Amino acid sequence: SSGINAEYGEDFEEKIFLFEECYFVLNKLERTEYMEMFVDQIGRSDDTELISHYLFNFEDLETEMIRPLLELGAANSEVFFETLSKSIDKNAHLNKNALHLLQEIDLDIFPREE
16 A cells, blocks of 8 residues: 555654655646545654744745645644744744745634634
C-alpha cells in the first residue's frame, strides 16, 4: 500500500524533508494526495516545531505554503495568532502573507473570551 510510513518522520529533519517533498508535489504537480497523507499521518503529533520553522520568516514565506501549514496545524491556533500579531507589530500593516492567512484561516479555531 502506498502512503507515508508514520514511523518515518519522527525526527525533525525527516519531517522537514517530507513536508518539503509533499509541498513540491502539491505546488508543482498540483497533486494533493501526498500532502493529505502527510497531514493525516505525520501531523497527528505535536506539529508546533515544524510549523514554527516555516512561520519564523513569515514575510518571506511562499504564500502558497500557508494553506498546507494551516491544514497541518488546524488544532494549533496559537502559533498562527502569534505569527499574525508579530507580523502586524513589525510591519504596522498587513503584508500579503498576513492577508492570505486571514483569508484562509478558520476563525472559529481561535479561542474566544467570554
